[in-house]
Amino acid sequence: MSPTLDDIAPLEIEAGTLQSHHSELPEKGFRWVLLLSLAIALLTLAALLAFILVSGAPRFNLQLFTNMPSIRLPEIAGAQSAITGTIWVIVTTAVISLPVGIMAAVYLEEYGNPNGRFHRLVEINIQNLAAVPSIVYGILGLGVIARALALGQTVITAALTLSLLILPIIIISTREAIRAVPQSIRFGSMALGATKWQTIWKQVLPAATPGTATGAILALSRAIGEAAPLLLLGAVTFITFNPNGLMSSYTVMPIQIYNWVSQSRDAFHVLAAALCIVLLLLLLLMNGAAIFLRNKYQKRW
Amino acid sequence: MWDAGETILNLWNVGVWYGDYHALRGVSMDMRRNEITALIGPSGCGKSTLLRSLNRMNDLIPGTRVDGSITVQGQDIYAPDVDPVEVRRHIGMVFQKPNPFPKSIYDNVAYGPRVLGQKKGLDDVVEEALTRAALWDEVKDKLKSSGLALSGGQQQRLCIARCIAVRPQIILMDEPCASLDPIATLKIEDLMQELASDYTIIIVTHNMQQAARVSDRTAFFTAKLDGDGERFGELVEYDVTHTMFTQPKDQRTEDYVSGRYG
Structure with missing residues (x-):
């Protein structure tokens, strides 16, 4: 037999052949690195949402929709316009x-x-x-x-x-x-x-x-x-x-x-956060509609 | 049999070009009214190409050109004043893979008449077309459900119903049973023979038994190399089906129909 053919001759399966020959660490470690990356992205988003919800909640009410902005009276100002x-x-x-x-x-x-x-x-x-x-x-x-x-x-x-x-x-x-x-x-x-x-x-x-x-x-x-x-x-x-x-x-x-x-007044910052909630809800609604449409009408030919 | 129908389609020296490539050369043959003509031959012999040039579906593939002449009842379908849309209305087509529209069964059949401007009497057209296509009894209670929900064989009969709803003179079928099981295939074959009393049918098939079973005449095409080494398709022999399968004149036909080649 020529050497080239020998090089890829079938390997015998003996005792120990089928047991693991590589270390566990990279396999598990890589999985944790991936999970951590995901956590950074999700936690940042969650923190942002929580911050806006908590800051905006006091002014997230009907006044926001019914009243016009006011430069002097943030407590009754709204965002109707x-x-x-x-x-x-x-x-x-x-x-x-x-x-x-x-x-x-x-x-x-x-x-x-x-x-x-x-x-x-x-x-x-x-x-x-x-x-x-x-x-x-x-x-x-x-x-x-x-x-x-x-x-x-x-x-x-x-x-x-x-x-x-x-x-x-x-x-x-x-x-x-x-x-x-x-x-x-x-x-x-x-x-x-x-x-x-x-x-x-x-x-x-x-x-x-x-x-x-x-x-x-x-x-x-x-x-x-x-x-x-x-x-x-x-x-x-x-x-x-x-x-x-x-x-x-x-x-x-x-x-x-x-x-x-x-x-400069803090009351206006609360208003800003409340309007952020409105904007986010609107965007969530629209993206939800897009996902709904995509799933509902996915065509099979 | 040989003298039965009058000539409905006449092909004289027909060639088809894809850009610079002369894919099909020098086809001359007559197809007769109310007959089923089968086009057979190995892959790449140009039979589907020829079929698509008979109702100007080839126009939809950029760079395609047809020379020679193709006349239907004496009218050249490639004359400058001919509208390909009208040609396709009178020479319908059923495709290899059933292609119902993603609409209801009713709307599939009514589509053709509707695009031609018909608004009244569609119920009758739909019922008659589905009846002629041997599908009415299976779908009459679910005309509103999607054409895509039918089985493969039913879908193909729906496509045939859709085709005959625009009252074509000639129906071209491009391997209509290629994706169907043997039972669905038999149903389509029975249907074709019934339809032949009213329509002229030209069918491309890979299945020689099918050609032998259903067709009145068979044309055998094959591919060969020209002087420059370019592969092209040509018509080898065209005769009454029985003769083609029992006493072919050309050795290549005999090899093919006896399964020695292709």
Whole structure:
């Protein structure tokens, strides 16, 4: 027999062969390191939540929703203008960004030539845009939307800017949802004499709806928490009326929180924490809805 | 048998290109009304490619081009003024893997008529299509439940019902039983023979027994290499099925149908 064949000849199984030949420590140690990492992440989050709940609890009451902010009387101040402002801005953002984002995704997935130069350029840039810091969108909104388009410090300026901010996220998640619709569904529809548009409208988009909705909710919940671009855009930090239209001045929850935290009196800090609870509950609700949609409508083909 | 049906589809020197690749070359044959024509041959011989070019489903694959001529009842389906959407409406297709839409059984069958603009009388269309597809009795009490909840064989019959609801003249079937068990396969085969009294059926199959059982005529395709070493598919022999299986003229056909090759 040649040496090469000998090298990999089957090993005999003898007494002791099947007993452990490595030390236990790395196996167990590694497991503890992993658990510790998880604990750091979870405990930090828990501490943060506990801190906010405890600090905000005294003012987490109906007044927060019914009263306007007050600079002199923190004990009766509320955040109604910020809560309605957030609703105005987010609903307008959704109305603008969802149709545009979904249609852009449909074009890229169903009409564009995936091997074309233009297509790849757009693809890379959408990925990059999703990673651009939000303050940069704030500068863009300030220069182009607020000043050049002269829309000023209004709800529509904020909604347009936040739409730009979340468009890449909506496009990316919608594209993934569309891509998950099997080709056989499109072929089945076309083979029955449906046009391309009918196939997209009646088969592809309905089948992609759960994924699209999940992505849209997550994108909007990101927009709700944004303060940085809106600070630049002149969301006014102290406003005692609800917005009454797209051209109205406004404030939103993160801005109101920022305003209260920067006050010197402690009573305002309690208010800030209470409004944080509202914001967190809203985000929890939206993310919960996204998870619910994803689990409920998970398709099996 | 040989002189029974009139010619409904005429293929003359048909070739199919994928980009620069000439995948199928020089196919000339006639398919007759109310007959079942089987296309058989080893993998990669171009039979599915040919089938998809008969209702312009190949148009959906970028870079595909067809030359030669394909006429249905005398009309060139690749003429510049022909709308591929209309071609597909009159020449329907059933796919290898059952592909019901993620909708109710009713909506699956009503989909075709609906996209063509029909709003009234859909109940009757759905019942008739399901009856013709031999599925009505099994699903009449659960028309609202999802088409995906049916068994594989039922799903395939649902796809056939969906296809005939738009009243096509010709039905193309691309290995319709490839993913079904033998009993479901037999049901589909019985169904095909019943449907042949009203429709013209062209079926691609890997199963020679199936071709022998159901078809009136069989076309045998094979792949070979051209002078540049490029593999392409061509039609070897086309005749009445019985003749193809008992007295083929070409040695390659005989080898294939007797199981010595492919």
